[in-house]
Amino acid sequence: MATESELQYTSEHEWVLVEGTTATVGITAYAAEKLGDVVFVDLPDVGTTLASGAIVGEIESTKSVGELFAPVDGTVLEKNSAVEDTPELVNSDPLGEGWLIKIEFTELPPLLSFDEYTALLGE
Amino acid sequence: MTEGEFLTARVHTRDPQYPLRPGELVTDRYSPLNRIHVDAGASFTDFAGWQMPVRYSSDLAEHHAVRTAAGIFDLSHMGEIFIVGPEAADALDYALAGKLSATTVGQAKYSLLLDRTGGIIDDVVVYRTGDDRFMVVANASNREVVAAELTDRTAPFECEVFDESDELALIAVQGPRSREILVATDGFAIEGGHPDGRDVAEKLGELKYYRALPGSFRTQPVLIARTGYTGEDGFELYVSPGHAEELWNALTEAGAPLGLVPAGLASRDTLRLEAGMPLYGHELGTETFPVQAGLGRVVATATKGDFVGREAVESGPAPDARTLVGLVADGKRAARADYEVFASDDSTEAIGVVTSGALSPTLGIPIAMAYVDASFAAPDTVVSIDIRGKRLSYRVTPLPFYRAKKD
Numbered sequence: 001m002a003t004e005s006e007l008q009y010t011s012e013h014e015w016v017l018v019e020g021t022t023a024t025v026g027i028t029a030y031a032a033e034k035l036g037d038v039v040f041v042d043l044p045d046v047g048t049t050l051a052s053g054a055i056v057g058e059i060e061s062t063k064s065v066g067e068l069f070a071p072v073d074g075t076v077l078e079k080n081s082a083v084e085d086t087p088e089l090v091n092s093d094p095l096g097e098g099w100l101i102k103i104e105f106t107e108l109p110p111l112l113s114f115d116e117y118t119a120l121l122g123e
Numbered sequence: 124m125t126e127g128e129f130l131t132a133r134v135h136t137r138d139p140q141y142p143l144r145p146g147e148l149v150t151d152r153y154s155p156l157n158r159i160h161v162d163a164g165a166s167f168t169d170f171a172g173w174q175m176p177v178r179y180s181s182d183l184a185e186h187h188a189v190r191t192a193a194g195i196f197d198l199s200h201m202g203e204i205f206i207v208g209p210e211a212a213d214a215l216d217y218a219l220a221g222k223l224s225a226t227t228v229g230q231a232k233y234s235l236l237l238d239r240t241g242g243i244i245d246d247v248v249v250y251r252t253g254d255d256r257f258m259v260v261a262n263a264s265n266r267e268v269v270a271a272e273l274t275d276r277t278a279p280f281e282c283e284v285f286d287e288s289d290e291l292a293l294i295a296v297q298g299p300r301s302r303e304i305l306v307a308t309d310g311f312a313i314e315g316g317h318p319d320g321r322d323v324a325e326k327l328g329e330l331k332y333y334r335a336l337p338g339s340f341r342t343q344p345v346l347i348a349r350t351g352y353t354g355e356d357g358f359e360l361y362v363s364p365g366h367a368e369e370l371w372n373a374l375t376e377a378g379a380p381l382g383l384v385p386a387g388l389a390s391r392d393t394l395r396l397e398a399g400m401p402l403y404g405h406e407l408g409t410e411t412f413p414v415q416a417g418l419g420r421v422v423a424t425a426t427k428g429d430f431v432g433r434e435a436v437e438s439g440p441a442p443d444a445r446t447l448v449g450l451v452a453d454g455k456r457a458a459r460a461d462y463e464v465f466a467s468d469d470s471t472e473a474i475g476v477v478t479s480g481a482l483s484p485t486l487g488i489p490i491a492m493a494y495v496d497a498s499f500a501a502p503d504t505v506v507s508i509d510i511r512g513k514r515l516s517y518r519v520t521p522l523p524f525y526r527a528k529k530d
Binding site for chain 1: 166177178181182183184186389392393455456457459481482484511
């Protein structure tokens with residue numbers, strides 16, 4: 001598991017861990033905290049083609065619905081079935097066991113550094 | 124309790140000790156318990172201009188605590204408006220939908236403030252605190268309009284209206300262990316009872332649902348009401364803002380070993396939804412007749428004289444007007460407020476709209492309240508809800524979804 005400062009971020013409050021051509025994606029602790037207790041996660045199936053910026057899944061809490069945006073262009077390699085069965089992992093460990101999908105990416109758009117993301121939260 | 128006893132005004136300006144939170148406005152209003160919530164690490168939400176705790180750590184844990192033990196809520200944002208005078212009862216009979224003159228001292232009554240077209244301006248709980256005095260508790264968002272309407276409507280009667288909302292904090296303890304918690308909290312006494320409070324357990328045990336007792340907490344007057352908005356046994360405590368912290372701290376210290384946790388507005392919303400209780404702005408509004416919301420029994424057309432909205436509610440809504448129903452589904456995908464309801468999965472003409480919905484924390488299934496065309500309101504009718512582009516079947520079910528077990 002990477003530390004906060006090693007991850008990259010989107011303005012949609014997702015984190016991205018880039019390893020080779022694979023991007024692991026989850027939501028940030030800030031987003032998980034804002035949502036409240038996550039009770040249902042809907043993730044794209046393995047093999048789904050994703051276009052960066054498109055809504056590809058949903059993270060529902062008792063109070064609201066968060067949308068999962070694809071941060072990169074590519075294909076879904078794996079989805080976290082543990083988080084589908086136990087959605088509260090998104091709250092308890094958003095950067096670790098609460099990861100959502102792994103994407104084999106073809107195109108990596110510019111992402112935010114930890115400092116840039118933190119600055120965004122301060123606004 | 125008299126209106127004068129709470130005239131120790133505390134201005135709810137921000138505590139300079141705490142910086143502004145992101146998105147917070149300098150014009151925001153604060154509960155007298157704000158510092159406690161900040162220290163407890165609460166997340167806040169704007170509710171009618173008030174910065175109130177939405178959750179402390181987990182809204183699900185807070186919800187379950189209220190169902191199994193107890194939760195403590197800060198409801199200081201709610202409005203308290205007093206009507207005092209020899210004709211106060213008659214004045215409220217005219218101003219509100221219910222027959223308040225039929226209540227006895229110490230009784231509480233759920234009622235509605237209707238407009239002349241029969242629409243619902245607000246739903247209120249009215250406490251009769253004396254022969255000549257009542258306290259009307261209004262939703263925070265409607266405090267001003269309720270105070271203005273009551274002032275206007277009661278003008279011909281011999282009574283006065285005082286908006287004491289800034290002079291009263293409200294703390295609710297809700298859940299099956301609520302009574303034990305109040306009894307375990309040192310400092311309560313009941314008016315007319317033992318000054319040392321040795322009879323508090325007995326008096327609280329005798330206090331029925333929707334009844335209130337004047338009492339005190341360490342010399343401060345407190346109105347102790349057995350009311351709530353969670354579907355559980357519980358108490359609502361009205362106290363001066365200057366003493367709210369002391370009362371909150373005493374309750375949480377005594378209650379923690381019994382399972383009491385601070386609970387935010389997120390859990391309050393799922394609790395009231397499971398209990399089938401309407402929320403102003405969702406199930407209730409000026410476009411809704413009481414009978415559509417299942418509140419026909421609250422309107423005393425048969426037992427009292429003229430009141431505001433009478434003519435309109437007597438002619439009633441159109442025969443095909445939508446009616447409030449409970450809906451349940453399988454799975455985990457919850458319909459939310461404003462989602463459209465259809466007759467079937469392939470139908471494209473809406474027959475209703477969801478007003479509140481969530482994955483029920485207690486039942487583990489999606490539940491919702493919705494207004495549907497009268498022909499779809501019968502129990503077991505299957506309807507289809509568009510959940511962000513995917514249709515899901517829901518079944519009409521009688522309200523409430525959840526009912527507390529009696530002891």
